Amino acid sequence: DQQVKQNSPSLSVQEGRISILNCDYTNSMFDYFLWYKKYPAEGPTFLISISSIKDKNEDGRFTVFLNKSAKHLSLHIVPSQPGDSAVYFCAAGTSGGSNYKLTFGKGTLLTVNP
């Protein structure tokens, strides 16, 4: 049962254009969401997060949008740069309960072409 889904395994965009990476979740208890970026043979690095009390969070070129009613979030990268080429993981967690863990999606490989 995949609770966090990234339905696009890959995405290719031109440098300077917008990249939109999508993520859907099924567990309504999730109230904290994060995006991580991963290069091959390296550990993921944190990009941006959003809690369920907000519908948008922005950090430089990166913006995350949350649509709770649709159980959907997206990461926008504007403008896209070749160095953004990596695998992007969406992750979700809950702020309540004694046992906490993040659930990750399978990732989307973003390729930004010069």
Place this chain on the structure above:
Amino acid sequence: DGGITQSPKYLFRKEGQNVTLSCEQNLNHDAMYWYRQDPGQGLRLIYYSQIVNDFQKGDIAEGYSVSREKKESFPLTVTSAQKNPTAFYLCASSRGVREKLFFGSGTQLSVL
């Protein structure tokens, strides 16, 4: 520099052998985690520890064991009971639960 150190970078296991992956952090984080990444599978949680001398099973704990005797260290043993150990293993830590994770650079384990 503060960070998470995983060693070795590459590890080979023979049939029937137990191997231990090292994870050390100097971030003074309370919580530590082990994830496994397979191609096309994303990250799956093996074990996590919220505090010293305590740890919990994740989604795929069978065939693995951990210990948390020190705050800084969270070694993972891949036992001979793990029949498909070939994967990229990632250690992570966080200040506490519900905080963002910081990851190490990973260990690639392969079976000879």
